[in-house]
Each structure stands twice: as structure tokens, then as C-alpha cells.
Amino acid sequence: MSPLSPNSFDRTACFRVLVVDLAARRGDVVILDGRDQVMGGSGLAALLYQKYGLPGEPAFHPGQPLIFAIGPLTGAFPLMSKTVCGFKSPYVENYAESHAGGRSALSLRFAGYDALVITGRAAAPAAVVLGSRTLQVVDVHYLWGADIFTAGKLLRKIVPGNSGHRSILRIGPAGENRQAYACINVDTYRHFGRLGAGAVMGAKNLKGVVIHGDADLPFPENKNYTKLFADIHSKATATDMMEKYHNLGTPVNVLPLNELKSLPWRNLQATADPDAGKISGEEFADKLLMSNAACSGCPVGCIHVGMLREMFSDKHRFYIRQVPYDHEPNFACGSMLGVTDPKEILALIDAADRQGLDAISAGVALAWATEAMQKGLVTPETALTTLAFGEPEGYKTALYHLGHMTNDFYAALGRGAGYAAAQYGGGDFACVLGQEMAGYATGETYFVSQTIGFRHSHLDTGAYSFDQKNKDQDIEATLKFLLDDERERVLLNNLVSCLFARGVYKPALIAEALDCLGFSTLAHTLDETSETVRNLRWKLKIQTGFDPATTRIPKRFSEIVTWKGAVDADYMERLRTAYAQKIIALAGENAPAAGT
Known part of the structure; x- marks a missing residue:
């Protein structure tokens, strides 16, 4: 070295x-x-x-x-x-x-x-x-x-x-x-x-x-550092948003999303269900919450750890596992699979974690497989178990096979629900938006944003929130929101801040913190730096094979009803096409790139 x-x-x-x-x-x-x-x-x-x-x-x-x-x-x-x-x-x-x-x-x-x-x-x-x-x-x-x-x-x-x-x-x-x-x-x-x-x-x-992390780092010499740190700490711990993340965490979203007809159920065959109360954040906290934990450097403690108590085979002894839970794995291993027992949801999250699987993709892929089995496209012999909505034991077996890619079916499913559907049929109901969807069925803006967004993630933008507040079909206004929101999040991702803190770390405060540590140029060029990085990321993504124009949104996403009514497939496609062109332009020849 x-x-x-x-x-x-x-x-x-x-x-x-x-x-x-x-x-x-x-x-x-x-x-x-x-x-x-x-x-x-x-x-x-x-x-x-x-x-x-x-x-x-x-x-x-x-x-x-x-x-x-x-x-x-x-x-x-x-x-x-x-x-x-x-x-x-x-x-x-x-x-x-x-x-x-x-x-x-x-x-x-x-x-x-x-x-x-x-x-x-x-x-x-x-x-x-x-x-x-x-x-x-x-x-x-x-x-x-x-x-x-x-x-x-x-x-x-x-x-x-x-x-x-x-x-x-x-x-x-x-x-x-x-x-x-x-x-x-x-x-x-x-x-x-x-x-x-x-x-x-x-x-x-x-x-x-x-x-x-075994080195000593010098304390910042700026005399305002201690005061600024205390001010940010106070803001981070005093806001209502942070209180929400500490108390119930993101599972607090379940009941509001269900009320808005925006919670995916049984492979998105429905967007609301009367059993939502059984898997609410309140229910998890009341029955299973064991402790809160925090990432290093975070005073909030949004990590919720549930207690999973399971019996040994002799039925006379039990052991306890500590399982972290959030809205997204809860949805993927819960409502998306029709599982409404919080203990069984924890068991499925634990099974996915044990194999080293993304619990979101694994749960959504198994939801597709379950519907494919209902429709006769996949058999229990092929899946090495019977998959049925609401029946967790079959899913526990399937998660083991997914991790080990036991046969050709799990090798295909391990490449994603969309890939498996191309082999076995059922592409119309594969809930894939660039990758398996996250737990928000809020409408056209969210579906387009996850399909085309840089990480194919609900965290690329606040589109799920935009859908809940806007009923008008205004493509230009929606594009402006998507692009402005992405640039703001790129700034936080450069820092790298927890996105839960976006209500605290506004540009003026970020600039003050950077200046306090001696990053004076960065403090005065936040917008320019964010735009440079955004364009560089898109340039790399497109250079390595991504084509926004050829993305597609499976039919299932146009078959659902949200609080706004039926999803408008024509509007969604026009928005997808327009957003794709904006992204291609960002990565164009005139986009600034670092190091050039």
C-alpha cells in the first residue's frame, strides 16, 4: 500500500x-x-x-x-x-x-x-x-x-x-x-x-x-462547527417527520396507502383490502417491536427490529430472532403475497435475508409466480412447492430455492419476474418497473418514475407523494416536478445523506455545513455540481446499455384503480415517452461531465 x-x-x-x-x-x-x-x-x-x-x-x-x-x-x-x-x-x-x-x-x-x-x-x-x-x-x-x-x-x-x-x-x-x-x-x-x-x-x-474505522480524525477548526452541529441535531430530532420515522417507522404508511387505494395486494390484483389493519405499523409496533436501532451518525433511530419467536422441532423450546422491518419488505412479503400475519411477514423477511436476497424483488417475483401458478403457467412440480396467496410456508420453501437457484425455474426467477415471464408466460402481470416494484401503487407518475428513474427506485423522486396530491394530467408540470426533485436528491446523494433528512438539509444549511468544513467552492456551487453529477450518471447509465425510450410498463399497472379512479394507460404512456426524451437529453453530447 x-x-x-x-x-x-x-x-x-x-x-x-x-x-x-x-x-x-x-x-x-x-x-x-x-x-x-x-x-x-x-x-x-x-x-x-x-x-x-x-x-x-x-x-x-x-x-x-x-x-x-x-x-x-x-x-x-x-x-x-x-x-x-x-x-x-x-x-x-x-x-x-x-x-x-x-x-x-x-x-x-x-x-x-x-x-x-x-x-x-x-x-x-x-x-x-x-x-x-x-x-x-x-x-x-x-x-x-x-x-x-x-x-x-x-x-x-x-x-x-x-x-x-x-x-x-x-x-x-x-x-x-x-x-x-x-x-x-x-x-x-x-x-x-x-x-x-x-x-x-x-x-x-x-x-x-x-x-x-480505527483512525483518529482532527476536530474541525471552524469555531462555528459545534454550534452548527447542535443546531442540525436539534432540527433532526425535533421535527414531526423524524418523530414518525422513530416511532412507527415507514410501516406507518400502510393504512393511509390502503385508504387511498394505493397499497399493492396479491400481485397488484387489488390496491386496497379490509385486512390492511392486520399489517399496519401500529400492529407491528404493538405485537412485535423489540427495539429501535440507528445507523452510525444518526440520532433518529428509524431501524425497527421485530421479535420473531419460533419453536424448535421438539416443540418444548423456542428461540428468538431479531428481524429488521420497513414498509418495503413488509409490503413485498406481506400484502403483495396476501400474507396478513405480522409474525409470518417477519419470518419471510428473515428467510430472504438469510439467503442474501433483496426482499423486495424476491417477494414481488414470488407474487408473479403465485399468479402464474393460479393460471396454470407454472406447476407445483416446477416450483418445488405450492404457492398460494396468504400461505407463507410455500414462500419460505421458495425463498430457499431462489437463493440456491435450485432448478431452471428458480434460475429464471432469479433473473427477475420479467425474465421468468418471458420464459413461462404472464408478462402482463409481472410487476416490474425497471426492477420489481416497491410498495406504492399511487398512479401514473410513480409508475413512470420507477420505470425510467436512475435507480428504478421509489427513492429517485417523490413521485409517489406527487400522485397522492395531484389529480390533473399535466405532463409539463409533472416533468418539471420529476426533474427538479431528482436534482435535489442528487445533491443529498452526493453528501451522502439519509433521504429521511431531506426536510432538514435544505440548500442553505448544506452550504453552511460545507463552508464550515472548508469546502467553500462546493458551498457556492450546489446547483451546478448536482447538475454535473446528474448528467454524468445518466451518461454512464446510457453508455452501459440503458435506453429510456424502449422501456415498457406491464399491462397490470393500467388495470388498477386508485383514489383518482382508473389508471389512464394513454396518459401514462405519453408521460413515459416525454420523460424518456428528457433523460436522453440530459445525457446528450452537451451534458457536462466531470474530468472533461
Whole structure:
């Protein structure tokens, strides 16, 4: 490794990046220009993919980088608690991002790095262990095949020390088998969940990454820092929004969405159901909530951990599992599958986590498979179990097979519901919007935004909220909202802030925080930097194979009714086409790109 010290360079001008080559079993510290152009986080990940990525090669090519990046305020201010993972996705075969909390961001920051880049493929199953002064590529062939929880337990024993300052990233069988929506588990309760980052780790023979945040960082010298930190902390803990996230968490959305006819039920065959009260946030909190937890650097504590009590086979003893839950996994393993027992929803989330699966994609894919079985397109023999809405036991069996890709059916389903539907039929009711939908059936704007949006995620924009407030079919006004909202979120993703804090971190406060830490140029160019990063990300996504114009929205999404009435398929298609053209223009020849 380079002898460069974490404090031997100007962080306000450059990035300090650790680049690890698994094949060579070594790493180098790289000092990279571009801070004033891309800020950090999402922008840094894109800059690093531009430098190290192989746009024309498949996602599983050994040379493709797996990138973890943090922002300029990480470790200095509350709720700057996320890490961006940038990679070429095996699900969509173009550049993608996934974001996660836990301890990963602060551990990376206190290891002295703005980013970690992993390239190559290890000759045998390995784990990367790094700190401020150390780097090891450790042989862990004996962990290959271990589930997420076993792998985490053993990695903690293999790599002891720095408890509370250490982050452990690992994959389960799904990642090892290169299942296209395999996730990376982060510190047990958080995930790089969407678009298959776990499969990229599996393709690299990389079982885990252990980051020791073992360095001391200098306290900011600006005399206003302490006052500003206290002010932000107060705002973050005093707002009604943050109180909601702490108390019931995102499952508080269930009853309002059901009332608005916007909660997907049984593979989106319905958008409301009288049983919604059984799986509400209030019901989970009353019956199953065990504790709240928080990502490092966050005072809110939005992670809700449920208590899953299960009997041993002798029926005389029981054991307790701690299972994190949120609205999205609850919907995917609950209403989307017709399961209305909160305990069984926790059991399904736990089963998905154990395999290292994205619980959202897994649940929605199984919802498609269930309807396909109802219609005779898939048989119990093919699925190795009977799938029926409201019957959790079949889903538990299926989640094991999804993680292990046991036969041709699960190999197909492991590439997504849309891919499986192309093989078995039923494309009209595959609930895929770029990837399997999240838990909001709010209407045309949301369906278009997830289909075309950069991460194919409800977190790309507030479109689900826009649908709930706007009944008019005004394409120009809707496009303006989508584009303005995306630019604002790109700014937060560059920092990398928890998006729950978007009501606190307004541009003026962000500028003050950046200026306080010496990032004076960034503080005065927020809009320009966000626009540069947005265009760079879209350029990379399109360069690596994404074509917004050829996206499609399956028929099921035009068959539903929301509070506004029946979805208007014609309007939705016109909005999709117009939004696609806007995105293509953003990535056009005149779009500014960092480093040029």
C-alpha cells in the first residue's frame, strides 16, 4: 500500500481512494482530483466508474469495479450516514447504484478513505479486511455456502476488534450463485439491496468486506462547527417527520396507502383490502417491536427490529430472532403475497435475508409466480412447492430455492419476474418497473418514475407523494416536478445523506455545513455540481446499455384503480415517452461531465 497518510492531503480538493485488486491480492491508495466537480457519494462513485469501469463488458466481468463511496460531510454532521455502492448491475446490465446505512459510511471515513474500489476476481473465496493502516485479502473458503447470519458471526470471530467502529459487509448463497437481485448485507440490519450488488461480489469470489474505522480524525477548526452541529441535531430530532420515522417507522404508511387505494395486494390484483389493519405499523409496533436501532451518525433511530419467536422441532423450546422491518419488505412479503400475519411477514423477511436476497424483488417475483401458478403457467412440480396467496410456508420453501437457484425455474426467477415471464408466460402481470416494484401503487407518475428513474427506485423522486396530491394530467408540470426533485436528491446523494433528512438539509444549511468544513467552492456551487453529477450518471447509465425510450410498463399497472379512479394507460404512456426524451437529453453530447 502507498504510505500516504489519511491526513497528508487536502480533502477539500481531492479524494483519497483505496483500490483493491483481488487477483493480485494487493491495494493502492489513489489521490484523485475532482472534489469541486462531483462533491462525493453518488458523484464520486460515477467518477470512479468512469475511471475504472468497463462499459462494454458484462456485469460479471472480473475487471468491473465494485465501488463504495461516502460524502464530504460523513462523520461530521448528523444523518450523513449512508454509503453509495456503484456497479454494473447484472439485473439490468447497466450502471447502477444502491445505498445502505449501518456503520459502513463512518467506518470508511474513520479508515481515512472517501471510497473503496474492488476489482478483479479472487482465486478462492476471500474477504477484504481494511483499516487506516492495514489491508488484507483473507482466504475464507470455509465460509462459502454460509448464510448471511452465519457468515457475519464467523467474520466477527475471524476479524475481531474495533467493535462499534467496524462494519461487516457480506453475501449469502444468492450472491455466491450470482442471483441477479442478490443483496449485500451490512451490519445485519441494513442492505445494499437493489439491482444485484451481492451477485457482483459473488462473481468476484468475495464473501465479505470488513472495514475498521480505527483512525483518529482532527476536530474541525471552524469555531462555528459545534454550534452548527447542535443546531442540525436539534432540527433532526425535533421535527414531526423524524418523530414518525422513530416511532412507527415507514410501516406507518400502510393504512393511509390502503385508504387511498394505493397499497399493492396479491400481485397488484387489488390496491386496497379490509385486512390492511392486520399489517399496519401500529400492529407491528404493538405485537412485535423489540427495539429501535440507528445507523452510525444518526440520532433518529428509524431501524425497527421485530421479535420473531419460533419453536424448535421438539416443540418444548423456542428461540428468538431479531428481524429488521420497513414498509418495503413488509409490503413485498406481506400484502403483495396476501400474507396478513405480522409474525409470518417477519419470518419471510428473515428467510430472504438469510439467503442474501433483496426482499423486495424476491417477494414481488414470488407474487408473479403465485399468479402464474393460479393460471396454470407454472406447476407445483416446477416450483418445488405450492404457492398460494396468504400461505407463507410455500414462500419460505421458495425463498430457499431462489437463493440456491435450485432448478431452471428458480434460475429464471432469479433473473427477475420479467425474465421468468418471458420464459413461462404472464408478462402482463409481472410487476416490474425497471426492477420489481416497491410498495406504492399511487398512479401514473410513480409508475413512470420507477420505470425510467436512475435507480428504478421509489427513492429517485417523490413521485409517489406527487400522485397522492395531484389529480390533473399535466405532463409539463409533472416533468418539471420529476426533474427538479431528482436534482435535489442528487445533491443529498452526493453528501451522502439519509433521504429521511431531506426536510432538514435544505440548500442553505448544506452550504453552511460545507463552508464550515472548508469546502467553500462546493458551498457556492450546489446547483451546478448536482447538475454535473446528474448528467454524468445518466451518461454512464446510457453508455452501459440503458435506453429510456424502449422501456415498457406491464399491462397490470393500467388495470388498477386508485383514489383518482382508473389508471389512464394513454396518459401514462405519453408521460413515459416525454420523460424518456428528457433523460436522453440530459445525457446528450452537451451534458457536462466531470474530468472533461
